[in-house]
Amino acid sequence: MNTDSIKIFAPATVANVSCGFDVLGFCLDTIGDEMVIRKTSQKGIFISKIEGYDLPFEAEKNVAGVSALALLKDAQLDHGFELEIYKNIKPGSGVGSSAASAVGSVFGMNELLGRPYNKTQLTNFAMKGEALASKCEHADNIAPAIFGGFTLVKSVAPLEILQLPTPKDLFAVIIHPQIEIKTAEARAILPKNIALQDAITQWSNVGSLVHALHTNDYELLSKSLIDVVVEPFRSQLIPHFDAVRQSALGHGALGCGISGSGPSIFSLCFGNENAQSVAKAIKNIYFETGISFEVYVSKINTEGIKIL
Ligand code: HSE
Secondary structure (H helix, E strand, O other): OOOOEEEEEEEEEEEOOOOOOOOEEEEEEEEEEEEEEEEEOOOEEEEEEEEOOOOOOOHHHOHHHHHHHHHHHHHOOOOEEEEEEEOOOOOOOOOOHHHHHHHHHHHHHHHHOOOOOOHHHHHHHHHHHHHHHHOOOOOOOHHHHHHOOEEEEEEOOOOEEEEEOOOOOEEEEEEEEOOOOOHHHHHHOOOOOOOHHHHHHHHHHHHHHHHHHHHOOHHHHHHHOOOOOOHHHHHHHOOOHHHHHHHHHHOOOOEEEEOOOOOOEEEEEEHHHHHHHHHHHHHHHHHOOOOOEEEEEEEEOOOOOEEO
C-alpha cells in the first residue's frame, strides 16, 4: 500500500431513528461518498477535486476541509494533506451527506498518520465540519459513520459515544424525494420547549428501542420507533410523508420515520424480502406524485467508514 495516499468509503447514515433526536443513528452500506487523501509536503489542507456536487474548494468553507483543519491544528504536523472528494450523497438529502464529508477527511488522515487518534477523537474533529453545514455540533450522523451499526451519543461535551448492537435481520429502506431541506432550517422550526407528557413518551421509546436492540426484540423495536416530539413539525416539510409512512407500516415495516432532518424517509424492516416489498410499495406512492425520487435498500452497515 502507498502510505502517502489512501482511498476511503464514507457511508451514508440515518440520524434520530424516530425517537432519538440528536442522539441515535445507524449506518447504511449501499450509499456513500469516496475520498482520496494524500500527504503533501506543503502545510495545510488542499482540496484538489470535487465531483458529484458543486461544493466550495476553500478548506475553511468545505465540511471535509473544516474537519481536516481541526485535526491538522491538533496534530501540529510539518506537512499537509490533499483531498479529492467524490460525492454520491446529495447535500440536504437527510442521510448524512455532511457527516460523510466530515468523517472522510479525518478518517483518511488518521490512517495515513498511523492512527494516533481513536474513534471518539475523530468524531470530535468531524463535528467541527458538521457544524459548518448544520450550524450545530451534533454527532448522531458522524458517530454511526465512524463506529458503524447503531450508536447513541451519550453526551457531546465531553463527547461520549455508545455502540449499540445491530440485530442481524434488520434492513433499512430509504426513499429520497429530490427536494432539499437544509438541516439548519429544519432545526429552526422546532419548538424550544416540549410538553412533559411528550417527553415521557419519547424517553420511554428511546429506552425501549435501546433494550430492543440489545435483546433482538423486533416487536419491541417496532413499538419504539415513534417520534412525538420532532416528526409532527418536520413531517410538514416532506410531501406525502403520511402516505409513505402508512404504506410502509401497512406492508409490514417495523417502523418508518424521517431520516435525520429529511426529506429522506427511512423504514426499518425484518429481512431483505420485507424491505424489498416495502420499497416497492412506497415507490408506488411517489410515482403518482410526479416528484422524482431515489429508493435504496440497505443492510445495516456494522463496519462503518472503511479503506477501499
Ligand atoms: N439530529 C440532526 C437533526 C440530524 O435532526 O437535526 C441532522 O441530519
